[in-house]
Amino acid sequence: MEDSNESTIGHSATLLCGKSWTAYIGITIVALLLFFGLLPLAFNFNQMAAAGVLAVSALLVGYRVLLIRSYQLYYDDVGVWLSSGILPWSKGVAGVKWRDMDEASYVPNFLSWLCKSYTIRIGHRFTKSSEIVLTGMARGKDAVATLNGHHQELIRRGAIA
Structure with missing residues (x-):
């Protein structure tokens, strides 16, 4: 992990993606x-x-x-998080804990495939208002696969119910 991201997302977090050129x-x-x-x-x-x-x-x-550059989607031991904002009063983190995560998905279409820029959704099992929806994410398709794979692994190991 890069040193510049450690102050934002922590040492144990894995950065998944940021905004695409689109x-x-x-x-x-x-x-x-x-x-x-x-x-x-x-x-x-x-x-x-x-x-x-x-x-x-x-x-x-x-x-x-x-x-736009401040958007960072990452995950750690607790859940999936979105960090954004540059001004002190607008910086923030929103997320979904692994135990509450429904699934991660992306919107496939020709333009997103061509530009490699996807709209992704990380769902919350109990409420739609707590889900994360992001447009124009670079490597969004790979991020969704990584999140779903890690979530399934946690379920198989019994780390979450």
Whole structure:
């Protein structure tokens, strides 16, 4: 495991996946519109307006890119967890304990196969509000296989009922 992930997910955790390149498509379009559409228009008014548009655009695009990069799906001895957020008040971890996990699944279609970017769902046995649903996850298909395999192994060993 990389040192940069240890502070976020712990020493005994196994990182499964993060967001795919397809998650950046939306913010790339927004960045193109802001920097190549709105910024030249702002220069028509004055340089101060252009400086403001540039600053706000850079902050917005930078924040969104860092936020997308912050998504980490991992598992440990207790369960499956999703860590996300970059600002101190928005950082958090949500998860499903192994004993409460129903199954992990992904949505197969041509586009997800082509881009290797999957929507995955880690279900909760008792409530839909506690499940984890993630779009645009790199190696999502492999993550689902790993989670289901580990879950079945825990059941076979009698570690969970």
